[in-house]
Amino acid sequence: MSRMLVDFEQIQKAKAGDGAAFNQVVVAYRKRILGTIARLIGRPEDVEDVAQEVFLRLYYSLDQLRTPEVFEPWLYRLTVNASYDYLRKQRRRNESRMSDLSEQQVMMADAAAGGKVSGEEQRQKQVKELVESLLGAVSEQDRILLTLKEVEGLSLKELEKIYAVNENALKVRLFRARQRVLNAFEATKASDSKPVDRKD
């Protein structure tokens, strides 16, 4: 949320129902929103679907936007809400099916294909898996909050605008979420460095 990608006039036009202006707003922000969603939900195959949901909600809620100055926090709030809805649905889906064979098969295929990917790709894959497992230690809300702060690099002031809660409440929540992730990280590191018992 560093600088506005469209001018206020464009937002005003889109708000007034100008389809072309709305198109321009979407085109200007979609890459940034797609990236944020990709890092929030961690499933590349569903990123576009969630992004379209964000812009759909934007289209139907633009008339509630008081001033163009609050457009970006507004858009991020819609992104957060859509990602949260997605993660919640995903969790319910995962709970309803006890074992996900297809996912296992995909992982096995990935492992088999491991030799073909470059060292850098392999490393990136490991980082993604590590972060996914670490963020699994916290709730969906905390996962989103933590990702916005630590990965997207949003400031507390920006988060305050998005969540419409005071900075102290956010600090407490972030601290607790980070502690949980840190504990999970330590546990992962400890289990990685533990020597493997061998039975001869």
Add this chain to the structure above:
Amino acid sequence: MDQWNDELNGVFANYRAAVPDPEASANFMPELWRRIEGRRNLTIRFKKLTQLFMAAAAAMSIFFITMLSVPAFSGSDDDSSYVDVLAKAFPTDTLASHGILLRDAEANTK
């Protein structure tokens, strides 16, 4: 603890680099507009259904108001008093059939 914190920061930074902003597919905008139109049509249909329901409710209200305001045909009892109507509805023999017996004095007054 600081060491773990620093390492975790490094992991988050690497994650940011490992998941770059993806490019939207060519189908992104057409699909978005299709969804917008779909939602709009749904809203219009819902609005029409609501209007239909409101019209039906209004018509039923008018019908009931008309029914209540038109005086019902009541024959020759129009000018009779409440006591007369009551006496006609519950004559002493009707009361007797229900096992209610009036004392003589009361019966004579009827």
